[in-house]
Each structure stands twice: as structure tokens, then as C-alpha cells.
Amino acid sequence: MNKILLVARREFLSRVQKKTFLLTTILLPLLIFVFYALIIYFSVKSGDNLHIAVADEANILDGNIHSKEDMNFELVKNQTAESLNTALENKKYDGYIFIPSTYELMGKDSLQLKSNKAIGIMTREKIQKSFNDILEEKRLLALHISKAQLDSIQNNANRIKFATVSGKTDDDNKAGVSYIVGYISGFLIYIILFIYGSMVMRGVMEEKVSRIAEVIISSVKPFQLMMGKITGIGAVGLVQFIIWIVLVFGLQLLLPLIFPDLLNQMHGQPIQPAGIQAAQAIKDNGGMTEIMRSFSQINFPLIIGCFIFYFLGGYLLYSSLFAAVGSAVNEDPQDAQSLMLPITMPIIFAIVIMTKAVNEPNSGLAVFGSLFPLTSPIVMMARIAHGIPDGVSLWELILSIVLLIAGFIATTWLAAKIYRTGILMYGKKPTWKEMWKWAVRKS
């Protein structure tokens, strides 16, 4: 045990003391945050102020039209299509909408906007929305529905409230937040498995390439070396991860502060990254307090506990497989790539199942995925986000935990056998059949 700790300590320190560690740990979330902020900024503040002329020959607008922020609608009179075209060419306007006198408010004809240059998707959407809002209002008024009546129809307060059999309310916010939480945690574990699993593999390969393996094996058992590596790198992962979470969370919450009018501008934006969706939800549903309340409906201690368990369990399971692969490979990194493939397949598969599981946590595929040890770390997180027993029943959770533990014990045992033979073997790359023989041979 002591030797495993010695090895683990070296693995940990040698990685944590490198400058790259600090760089990736702190810089990366910062970069992601900046990137994110820029996307939001650009998506919201897109486009120059557009000057659109509206020739209302049918007089449906009744002489008034309000402009939106970067869209200037101007009513013009006594213009023909030709004169408008000329005006367009002279850059007097950016575009025009010609409403012919034959146009009927309640009809099915569409209107055409002629413009100088191509108009981008975002702007088009804005124009559509703005103009259609105007038309809609006019139509409703024509049908004698007042604005107040309109509002009362559209009252969100009458929406269906969901509740589950257990009696707890299952409101939309919770479902939405569960979706996000499940998705994010599943994805996080996916990333972790890849990053740290391959770190383990590269560490093992380093020992082979630098030829130090034999010297170390004369002092410690191969199993101790392997476990020390896995533990040490796992610790690095844990530390790096905690720092990331703190940073990313903190920075995300800062978003609404930095862009306070963001929320107002966002109504009607067609493309909505998750953060904006959340911000939208905040606006729709009465601010942060509502969100906080639905957050509190989610069993965070459970989710965090499970996250830690599945993070560790999944890491242990996959890193031992990565260690085995690393030990079989020689100097050629391409061998490593091809051997890695069968190991990464289940992880990718798990992500696919997860995308279904976030929506339907009790579907057959989701249940299977959350129990099978190779996929459970990712899929179970998606189910857990919906809580017990809504997303997953208690016995299923326990079964999944037990299976995962059995899983990583099995893969560690298997990997240790392959590792102890592979680490000292130089020469041609072993085939899967050979590796299997190492695994089952008595030591």
C-alpha cells in the first residue's frame, strides 16, 4: 500500500508542478467564458441599423408603424415598385416592403422584402418577428380582439402544472433544469474519462519508452505501479476538476450581470445556447428566485454524491483499460490509437444513450445504459438528475452502483495481468489474442 502511495504521489506532483497544469486549469475556463460571452454579444448585437421602407398601398398599417431597436421601419407614400428600386440603388434605404393595394390583411399572401444586399439569418428572423408582430396585432384588432383580450389568451399562468405520483410537484423548471443538469454531468464525465484515461495511457507509455519500467519493477510489483499511476492521475483530475467547476460556475453566474439588458433583447432570438435558455427561463418565470426554487427541488446532494461516485468508478474502470493498452504498445503512437478505439467506443455509445435518457429516463435503453458498467457512469447521471424515484428507482441505483464496483474490480484485475507482461515486452505490437493470453495465464 505504501508503495502505491509513493508512486501516486510522484505521479501527482510531477503533473501538478508543471506550468501546463496551471495554464489549462485556470486559463481554459477563462477562455471558454470569454468565448461564450463573445458569442452572446455578437448574437445579440448583430447587424447595423437597418432602414426599411414600407410602402403601404393597401393601407393596412393605418399610418403607423413602430420601429424596433436596430430596425427602422419608415412608412412611405406614393411610391411605386420602380421608384423604390431606384431609391434602393441609391442607398436611400436598405430594403423595402411593398404592400400592394390588393393585399388583404386576413389573406394568405406573403409579402416580399427587397434589399440591397443579402440579409443574414439572424436579421431576417428579427425582421420576420417584428413585422409579423405588427401584422398580428392588426389582424387581431381587425377581428375585434383587443390587446387586453390578446394578453389574457396568452397568459402563461394557465399552463398545465405537472406532478408525479409521489405527489411532489414536477414543475417545468425542474424538468428543464434536470435536463440541463443531467446533460452537463453526463458530458462532464465523458470528457473526464477521455482526458484522464488517455493521460494514464500516455504515462504508461512513457515508462516503456524511457525504459525505466524494468528498474521500477525491480523495486515494486507491476500492480503497485499501475495502481499508483491510476490513483495519482486520478487525484490530478479531481483537483483540476474542482477548480474548473468553481471557475465555470462563478463565471456563468456573472453573465447576467455583465449583460443586464441581454435579457430584454433576447426575447425572439432564434438561436439560443444553453446559457441564454437559462436566462430566458429566468426572465419568463419571475427571475432568479424562481430558478433557485426549482433548483432546490432537485436533490443536489444526491446528484453531487452520485456524480463523485460515477466519476471515480468510471475513471477507475476505464483508466485501468487504458493502462493495459498503454503497456502493450511500443514506441509507435499509432499503435496506441488503434488499440484505443475499442475502449473509446463504449464511452461514445454511452453519450448517445444519454441524449435519450435525459428526456426519457425510464425508457428501456436508458435503464440498460444506466446498469451496464461500461456506460453507467454517463447514462446514470442523466437519470439521476430527475431525482428518485422519478428518474430512477432506488433499487436500480443500488444495482448500478454494485455493478460498477464489480466492473472496475474486474477490469483492474484484467488490466493488471496484461500490464505486468506488456510493460517489459518490447518488439512487435501484440495482437488482441496475445493480450488475452497474458490476461488468463497464471502469473
Add this chain to the structure above:
Amino acid sequence: MNNILELHHLKKYYATQKAVDDISFEIKKGSIFGLLGPNGAGKTTLLRMITGIFFPDDGEVIFDGKKFDPLNDAVKIGYMPEERGLYKKMKIGEQVLYLAQLKGLSKSEALEKIKFWFKRLEMETWWNKKVEDLSKGMSQKLQFVTTVLHEPRLIILDEPFSGLDPVNANLIKDEIYGLSQRGSTIIFSTHRMEQVEEICDHIVLVNLGKKILDGTVSDIKQQFKKNKFRVSLKEVPANIHFDGFELLEQQANTFTVKIKEGFRSNDLIRFFLNQDITIEAFNEILPSLNDIFIELVEGTTSVSRKFQAVH
């Protein structure tokens, strides 16, 4: 118990060949022992069984009078494998400390010993450098230090001089002598016969998994001697024919002769003295280990004699 190591009928078979096929020998404490053999003879496999990296399929290893216990005896053994290497990006001081701690030394003990050896081999300025900053000779020296730092009772060196220039090779050689004098036993595995002759007390030659020679260097040379002598005379004698010897070679005044069965060197000397010729030099030509090695190993399949040390 006089022996640091005893191997009894060790066997290690791989799927394709018998790497070690029933090998037994003993190594006395404090000796400098040579393990020789051509490539593929089974030397490395043998050494890995002695260090506990491999487990024998049959037979046993007795270390210091007791059955070999890889875990606990690791601290008493130092092993420098032929395929050498250290962590390239790790700082040297840290790395030596790490390896010493893996052997079972406490941090303070290890630091003390590191200071001692670094000073002795003029490596004090290396502490914070990385292994990748060192030249080949320097890293060999470093690896040697990591091997002997914990003052092991048994030191195993597999081709320790490969890649070393004469100055560094000499340095290591002196250290080996010193360690031996201080009570450590040293196993040397090499193809370099001239070094073996120079340094080793006792040797074992293995080939194709079997032991084919086992004895002290002088005994073995005696066994393989061909009764060849070299005589340097002041002038060429009138009569150089004698029943007692066969003239093999003549270069000016120096004669290489083979003394025949039943005759002694004294007879040869007397032959020249009787002619009143001044003898300037006279010595026996013992076969070099190199020659013995080639003789035994060439045409290999028919040779599997076991020789016992003649005392």
C-alpha cells in the same frame, strides 16, 4: 552461510523456447561474479528471476540463506538492466530520491546517501537538472548511482560499460572494486571478455539456456590451456628441434611453441640453456576468455559440457 545467492535448477520456458533450462550455481559473498553468454543465451531472463521481476517455472532462488522473497529482499538488491532509462523530464535529485524511497529507504536516509554519492562522483551540480539535459555518459553514471545508493548486498549490472568512454568506464570500474571491498557482491553480465578477465573472480558461461562453464577465471584458463609458451631469446639458436615441443611460430627471436605431452616447461628452458643461449623472456600463453568463449559457443549445438571449478 557463505553464499549470497544460490540458484537450484532454475527453469523458465517461453512458448517458443527454453530460455533457462535447468541452471544451478552459487555466488560467494563479496565476490565479483561474471555471467557470460552470447546473445539470446538466457542471461537477462536469469537476471530477471534473480531480481524477482520474473518468476521461475521451476527451481528456486536462495538469497542470503533463505528462500528469495521478492518484496522484502528488493531493498538488498540493486539492478541496472541492459535497457537503461530514467524519467526524462523529472529533476535528477527528485528522481534519485524517488527511486531510493521505492527501494524502502526513508526520505532522510536517502537524502544522506544521495549527498554522499553525488559528492563522490562530482555530481553535486546536477541536482535540479533534468535527465534529458545529460549526455549519455552522464546518465549512465547517474543510473549507476541509483543502483548502488541503497547499499545493496547484491548488485547486478547488465552491460554496465556499454556506451561509456574509457574515462567513465574506469570510474565505474573503480567504484565496483570499492563496493566489492566494502562487502557487496557484484554480478556482472557482459560480452566484453577483456573486462571480465580484468575484473571478475568467478564466472559462469551460459548458452542456449544451459550452463557450460563455472569456475574461477584462472581455473578456467588452466582447463583450456593448450600448453603454449612464448620464448624470447637473445639470438637464434642453432638447434631448434626438440622432441618435447612443437614450433608454432617464429618471429625474429621470439618463438611460440607448444609443449608436448609428458614434457614440462623446465625441459624447454633446459634445452635452450644447454645451448648456452640467453633467455630474455619466457611465459605461458593462457587462452583468453574470448578465445574460450568462441571455442565453446561456436558450433554451439554440440557443446553442453558442464565444468566444475577445480580447486
